[in-house]
Amino acid sequence: MKTAMIFLSVLALSWALCAQPKGKKESGKVVDAGTFGIFVNGKRIGTETFRIEDRGTIITNSQIKVDDGNQKAEQTSEMQVTQKGELRLYSWKSLVPNKEESVVEPKDEFLIQHVMPSDSKKQDIPYILPLTTVVLDDNFFAHRQLLVYRYLQTGCQLRNEHLECSPSHFGVLVPRQHVAASANMELVGNEKTKVRSAELDLNKIKLDTDGVQWVLWVDDQYKVVKMSIPAGNVEVVRDTEPQPAQRAHP
Secondary structure (H helix, E strand, C coil), X not given: CCHHHHHHHHHHHHHHHHCCCCCCCCCCEEEEEEEEEEEECCEEEEXXXXXXXXXXXXXXXXXXXXXXXXXXXXEEEEEEECCCCCEEEEEEEEEECCCEXXXXXXXXXXXXXXXXXXXXXXXXXXXXXXXXXXXXXXXXCHHHHHHHHHHHHHHEEEECCEEEECCEEEEEEECCCCEEEEEEEEEEEEEEEEECCEEEEEEEEEEEECCEEEEEEECCCCCEEEEEEHHHCXXXXXXXXXXXXXXXXX
């Protein structure tokens, strides 16, 4: 892929995610939307349906449905992140097999999680974590798409007409596990990869989250087409073609 094409893609994403005219509120613009198929040992066990919108604040809604033949699960989540990368709200709900809820929100300069289990009283769990902490919750793969956008903004820059991306480190919160973690992301380069029945030339990104190795393949718009956790024989593949980011107009 040509460097110029990659750079223009980065500019388009940065514009869609960050550039809003001062003093003017834009209506919601779709940054990305679609579905991810979830495969374990080659067998499809679930689907995540997601939508990422720019409303001044980046709002991501996801719904996941899983049926592995033994157990069914259905969960939803919503995340709101400011243009500065600060978390405004993260809410999670389980509908099947149990009804549970969880909310992460700012408290002063840090984060607090309100947990509402199905069989016990509400619990509040404080975290000494900054508001810019990245949320990577269990099961929601669209959160990795958001991390790719964050990586482009913080780990890449243009030098001598060439886009250079260095490895980046992020502090992470995994709300379902109630733990803080770390993530390291690095753009490796181009690789031909089989996606469904086609072989595509994609950008390969490595992601390490506290020792768990992920591989993400993204297209020219840096939208995730496929991701995998090799150690767990897990693959996640986009079912639909990525939607182009819509540019805000002054």
